[in-house]
Amino acid sequence: MAPKKAKKKTTESGSNVFSMFEQSQIQEFKEAFTIMDQNRDGVIDKGDLRDTYAALGRLNVGNDELDEMMKEASGPINFTIFLAMFGEKLKGTDPEETILNAFKIFDPEGKGVLRGEEIKYHLMSQADKFTEDEINQMFTNFPLDVAGNLDYKNLCYVITHGEDKEQE
Numbered sequence: 001m002a003p004k005k006a007k008k009k010t011t012e013s014g015s016n017v018f019s020m021f022e023q024s025q026i027q028e029f030k031e032a033f034t035i036m037d038q039n040r041d042g043v044i045d046k047g048d049l050r051d052t053y054a055a056l057g058r059l060n061v062g063n064d065e066l067d068e069m070m071k072e073a074s075g076p077i078n079f080t081i082f083l084a085m086f087g088e089k090l091k092g093t094d095p096e097e098t099i100l101n102a103f104k105i106f107d108p109e110g111k112g113v114l115r116g117e118e119i120k121y122h123l124m125s126q127a128d129k130f131t132e133d134e135i136n137q138m139f140t141n142f143p144l145d146v147a148g149n150l151d152y153k154n155l156c157y158v159i160t161h162g163e164d165k166e167q168e
Contacts, residue, residue, distance in 0.1 A: 017080060020087045025161075033082050044077040046070055096160040103152040113149035 018026060036044050038051040046066045053061045073081050106114050106122065116139065123130040123138075130138075142155050 017084045017087050021083070026083070029083055029086060030079065033079050042078055044082065096156050099156045099159060100153065103156065107152070112151065112153045113145070114152050116144040116148045116150050119150055119152075 021029070033044070036048055036052045038048045038055075039045075046063075049066050049069060050061055053059070070077075073085060075081060077085070103114065104110065106118065120135050123135060124132070139150075142150060142158070144150055
């Protein structure tokens with residue numbers, strides 16, 4: 001009897017996975033899935049992952065690494081499973097407002113930007129300290145403006161929505 005319950009739960013979570021995302025996000029995930037499904041069989045398998053890495057220029061992906069990725073799925077990775085996997089990864093992400101409020105602590109005037117050097121100092125000296133490489137990567141992905149400020153509102157939007165507001 002227990003296996004039936006587990007199977008039912010999997011089916012339910014699969015059908016509810018579409019309600020976790022906005023329609024535009026589902027379309028973006030569908031595009032990503034289609035790109036990764038190199039052999040166009042409707043399932044992402046180990047060969048598809050290897051081909052996707054190769055297309056991105058990484059040719060030396062080991063079988064162990066690919067096997068670990070495949071183990072993250074509850075079964076063959078069709079689009080519904082693919083969405084569910086992203087839903088699980090994103091479930092721990094705080095809402096945009098929560099992340100914005102964290103940045104606003106450093107922006108009492110509510111300008112929407114923070115001095116790059118100041119945010120670098122705080123990220124490298126508080127709690128889970130960032131490394132210099134992590135800071136450089138952040139500033140590469142979210143460049144400072146000409147005045148040396150970080151647009152944290154855009155950063156928060158990208159963290160929670162996955163794309164720049166300007167790109168919409």
